[in-house]
Amino acid sequence: MAASLSASISRGRTIREFVTGVLLVPVLFTFLWMTVFGNTAIALDLSGTAAVAQTVTDNLPVALFEVLEQLPFSLVASGLATLLVITFFVTSADSGALVIDMITSGAAPNPPVWQRIFWAVCAGIVAAVLLLAGGLKALQTAALASALPFAVVMLFICYGLMRALQTETSASSLDLSGAAETLPEPASLSWQERLRNITNFYDKSEITAFLDDTGRSALEAVAAQMRESGLVPEARYRPGQLDLHVPHGDRGSFHYTIRARSFRSPSFAWAETEGGVRENRHYRAMAYGSEGDQQHDVTGYTRDQLINDLLNRYGRFRHVRRLA
Numbered sequence: 098m099a100a101s102l103s104a105s106i107s108r109g110r111t112i113r114e115f116v117t118g119v120l121l122v123p124v125l126f127t128f129l130w131m132t133v134f135g136n137t138a139i140a141l142d143l144s145g146t147a148a149v150a151q152t153v154t155d156n157l158p159v160a161l162f163e164v165l166e167q168l169p170f171s172l173v174a175s176g177l178a179t180l181l182v183i184t185f186f187v188t189s190a191d192s193g194a195l196v197i198d199m200i201t202s203g204a205a206p207n208p209p210v211w212q213r214i215f216w217a218v219c220a221g222i223v224a225a226v227l228l229l230a231g232g233l234k235a236l237q238t239a240a241l242a243s244a245l246p247f248a249v250v251m252l253f254i255c256y257g258l259m260r261a262l263q264t265e266t267s268a269s270s271l272d273l274s275g276a277a278e279t280l281p282e283p284a285s286l287s288w289q290e291r292l293r294n295i296t297n298f299y300d301k302s303e304i305t306a307f308l309d310d311t312g313r314s315a316l317e318a319v320a321a322q323m324r325e326s327g328l329v330p331e332a333r334y335r336p337g338q339l340d341l342h343v344p345h346g347d348r349g350s351f352h353y354t355i356r357a358r359s360f361r362s363p364s365f366a367w368a369e370t371e372g373g374v375r376e377n378r379h380y381r382a383m384a385y386g387s388e389g390d391q392q393h394d395v396t397g398y399t400r401d402q403l404i405n406d407l408l409n410r411y412g413r414f415r416h417v418r419r420l421a
Contacts, residue, residue, distance in 0.1 A: 112262075138164045190217055294397030298379035304357040304396065305337055307382055312339045312355050315403035341407065348418040352387035353407050355395060386410030 107115045138160070142149040147167050153160045165174045194217035195208075201216075202208040316339055320330040323343060333340040338356040345351065362379045383392040384406060395406060 134161075134164060137168075141167055190220060193217075193220060290397070298362055299381065299396065301337070301357060301359070301380045304380040304382050307396065308337065308339055308355060308357060311398065311400050312382065312403060315400045315407065316341050316353075316355075318400070319404055319407055343411070345418065350387065351411055351414045353384070353410055354386075355382055355384045355403075357381075358383045358392070387414060 103115075103119050107118070110118075138149045141147040141164060147163055149160055149163055152163045161178060162175050165171050165178060168174060191213075194213045197216045197220075198208040198213045202212065313334060316332050320332045320341060323330045328343055331342045333342065338354065341351075341353040343351040357380050359378045359380050362377050381394050382396045382398075384395045384403075385392045387410075393406075395403060398406065
């Protein structure tokens with residue numbers, strides 16, 4: 098859950114900024130805390146001023162306040178420590194409830210508040226039951242035991258991230274001037290039609306029909322021409338998604354995908370459906386290639402425009418992979 102929360106609040110930041118904010122800063126603060134308060138506690142215990150070690154053995158949460166009592170302004174420090182502990186638990190519970198709420202809401206960025214309250218209350222009830230039943234220790238042990246095999250999974254994730262960054266770096270360092278794009282011919286649609294495509298809020302059935310008709314025809318035409326050129330393309334059709342897969346041996350495979358993607362509509366664009374129920378999502382046809390392209394909107398494209406867009410991505414693929 099912490100990873101999901103960190104990712105959601107770090108959108109738009111670079112990897113360097115993310116690592117600095119999520120890993121380095123907390124670690125450095127922990128080092129500072131352990132150095133100051135840890136050494137202070139050891140010094141107090143060794144000098145006999147306070148039995149910190151015995152307090153840790155008897156009641157660990159009280160050990161912090163045992164140390165603070167020996168410092169100046171102990172009352173203020175203890176009150177501040179209590180406030181920080183409360184803030185930590187409240188923010189942790191709220192963040193955990195938010196992540197659970199987002200997951201159960203289909204990755205909705207702003208899930209309902211009442212639903213978040215529900216998950217927060219459920220988490221609190223579970224924690225209270227575990228404390229009363231004395232099962233918290235067993236839960237902590239199980240969490241630690243399950244973390245070890247997941248560490249192996251994280252190693253594979255790190256390796257995959259490293260490979261992805263290496264691929265992106267090698268692709269960005271290439272001169273793509275030779276892979277000039279031919280933009281879709283704007284004259285094939287009037288400016289009124291283009292504006293209508295941009296501003297319309299399509300439902301799922303309209304985008305699905307667009308994929309089944311225009312999108313499928315474009316991919317089939319390109320696949321047929323590629324076969325005549327000696328390639329072995331494979332067109333795949335699924336509800337709401339079209340894929341073109343073209344293998345190139347050890348140079349990898351080219352992929353071009355068009356899929357129906359839903360977006361949250363602005364409040365002024367909510368459409369009234371039958372029964373008076375508001376539908377606050379609309380759909381667009383989004384396309385992307387295999388070279389890490391950003392998804393781009395192809396809603397309303399003609400057959401020739403889609404073919405042109407596909408060939409632009411294919412030309413870039415061949416240039417990056419040194420095939421052209």
